[in-house]
Amino acid sequence: MPADGRGAGVRAAAAQVVDDVLRKGRSLDDALAGREGGIDERDRGLLRLLCYGTLRFYWRLSAQVAAYLKRAPAGRDAVIASLLAVGVYQLTDTRIGAHAAVSLTVEAARLLGRPRLAGLVNAVLRGFLRDGMPPPQSGDPDLTYNHPDWLIERLRRDWPDHWEGILEANNRQAPMWLRVNRRRESAADYLRRLAAARGKTPEETGEFQAGLDQAIRLAEPWPVEELPGFRDGTVSVQDAAAQVAAPWLLTDGGCRILDACAAPGGKTAHLAELAPAGASIVALDSNAERAAAITENLARMRLDATVRVGDASKPQDWWDSKPFDRILVDAPCSATGVIRRHPDIKHLRRDGDIAALAALQKAILDALWPLLAPGGRLLYVTCSVLRQENEAVIGAFRAGRPEVRESPALPNNNIRALMERSSAGYQLLPGQAAMDGFYFACMEKDT
Numbered sequence: 115m116p117a118d119g120r121g122a123g124v125r126a127a128a129a130q131v132v133d134d135v136l137r138k139g140r141s142l143d144d145a146l147a148g149r150e151g152g153i154d155e156r157d158r159g160l161l162r163l164l165c166y167g168t169l170r171f172y173w174r175l176s177a178q179v180a181a182y183l184k185r186a187p188a189g190r191d192a193v194i195a196s197l198l199a200v201g202v203y204q205l206t207d208t209r210i211g212a213h214a215a216v217s218l219t220v221e222a223a224r225l226l227g228r229p230r231l232a233g234l235v236n237a238v239l240r241g242f243l244r245d246g247m248p249p250p251q252s253g254d255p256d257l258t259y260n261h262p263d264w265l266i267e268r269l270r271r272d273w274p275d276h277w278e279g280i281l282e283a284n285n286r287q288a289p290m291w292l293r294v295n296r297r298r299e300s301a302a303d304y305l306r307r308l309a310a311a312r313g314k315t316p317e318e319t320g321e322f323q324a325g326l327d328q329a330i331r332l333a334e335p336w337p338v339e340e341l342p343g344f345r346d347g348t349v350s351v352q353d354a355a356a357q358v359a360a361p362w363l364l365t366d367g368g369c370r371i372l373d374a375c376a377a378p379g380g381k382t383a384h385l386a387e388l389a390p391a392g393a394s395i396v397a398l399d400s401n402a403e404r405a406a407a408i409t410e411n412l413a414r415m416r417l418d419a420t421v422r423v424g425d426a427s428k429p430q431d432w433w434d435s436k437p438f439d440r441i442l443v444d445a446p447c448s449a450t451g452v453i454r455r456h457p458d459i460k461h462l463r464r465d466g467d468i469a470a471l472a473a474l475q476k477a478i479l480d481a482l483w484p485l486l487a488p489g490g491r492l493l494y495v496t497c498s499v500l501r502q503e504n505e506a507v508i509g510a511f512r513a514g515r516p517e518v519r520e521s522p523a524l525p526n527n528n529i530r531a532l533m534e535r536s537s538a539g540y541q542l543l544p545g546q547a548a549m550d551g552f553y554f555a556c557m558e559k560d561t
């Protein structure tokens with residue numbers, strides 16, 4: 115437990131980050147990057163725990179707080195509503211001692227420049243403890259599942275047999291997955307190297323997933339920079355579900371490869387690790403800052419691709435007229451399959467965003483299909499679990515295009531067994547074998 119000044123500072127920063135997401139609409143990554151600088155490195159893990167947990171369970175936490183308030187602090191004082199949720203989260207979901215949690219959270223109200231609300235924070239948290247930390251009175255679905263109503267409804271409609279499992283998986287912390295560059299080391303050898311560095315057995319350190327021969331799931335997270343082989347690119351951090359894409363697209367090789375929505379380059383690097391000698395890869399992204407991250411990542415990993423900034427739906431601006439024989443479209447999407455890693459998505463995404471995303475996904479597919487050589491293969495991927503962005507987009511794209519057919523290339527058997535087959539494509543649901551939720555549709559162009 116950090117000394118008092120630091121401990122209160124972490125609670126104050128957590129309240130600001132939560133407030134940045136909830137009221138200013140900033141992503142959790144951006145908000146953390148903006149606030150972390152003022153926090154001692156030793157306390158950053160705690161800051162993250164408080165921010166992720168509070169955003170993950172915000173619906174329940176704010177209802178628990180509301181039971182002790184006539185009116186929630188609002189306007190200039192709204193950050194105190196976030197602080198109260200951070201306070202209750204510590205009491206209900208962490209092992210932090212109640213006395214320290216309350217006193218440091220009260221002190222945080224002063225650090226946030228709201229000394230006159232410190233008494234209110236104290237009264238709410240002490241009242242909550244005194245009453246035995248009661249759960250919220252109402253059994254409304256948003257409080258039960260800690261998701262917005264619109265998303266619960268969509269999941270219920272899209273996945274009548276799985277929606278509750280998806281919601282529960284979204285509220286669990288995701289494990290850390292690694293991908294080992296198999297040209298440099300086998301996953302089994304790397305696991306032994308990692309275990310030796312940790313002074314543990316391979317089993318205690320992690321396990322590698324049968325069927326994905328490059329994937330290792332760590333038993334507990336490990337600071338990235340301290341991973342043996344991270345600096346030279348022998349190993350990368352990537353969820354196992356994301357590792358399904360490159361080997362699937364490159365079954366039977368490929369010469370000219372386009373990664374159309376590539377930043378920050380996780381799948382580009384995987385493609386580069388697996389591509390046959392002599393193959394070329396173009397990695398495209400419309401966001402220049404994010405595209406720069408592809409270049410950086412490839413340089414660290416000593417891998418090659420041509421990085422371009424451009425809009426995938428406007429190839430006339432960047433295409434050199436030479437057809438591609440493999441195209442990966444890892445489309446911009448709602449990211450509803452990766453909520454366990456990004457709980458801010460539950461707060462930032464709106465129901466109305468989905469139709470706009472589906473229109474963009476379809477526009478990208480329409481624009482890229484002519485760039486695919488006859489006999490070529492295109493893999494469409496999203497980290498969404500919503501049918502409107504997945505089979506509905508593929509269904510609309512395929513309508514009136516008789517030359518599109520489902521590819522005979524399939525994900526490997528072990529992974530396929532975990533996937534839900536849909537009318538067009540395959541869906542991995544979040545939490546399935548501890549993986550993220552991803553959708554895949556693999557198509558080929560008739561010659």
Ligand SMILES: C[S@@+](CC[C@H](N)C(=O)[O-])C[C@H]1O[C@@H](n2cnc3c(N)ncnc32)[C@H](O)[C@@H]1O
Pocket residue numbers: 356374375376377378379380381382398399400401404424425426427444445446447478
């Ligand atoms: C799901 S992310 C890609 C993740 C990446 N493939 C990886 O594995 O690291 C989607 C990317 O699409 C990019 N994007 C959004 N609209 C685009 C467009 N019209 N053309 C090209 N890229 C686009 C975003 O900037 C974002 O980097």
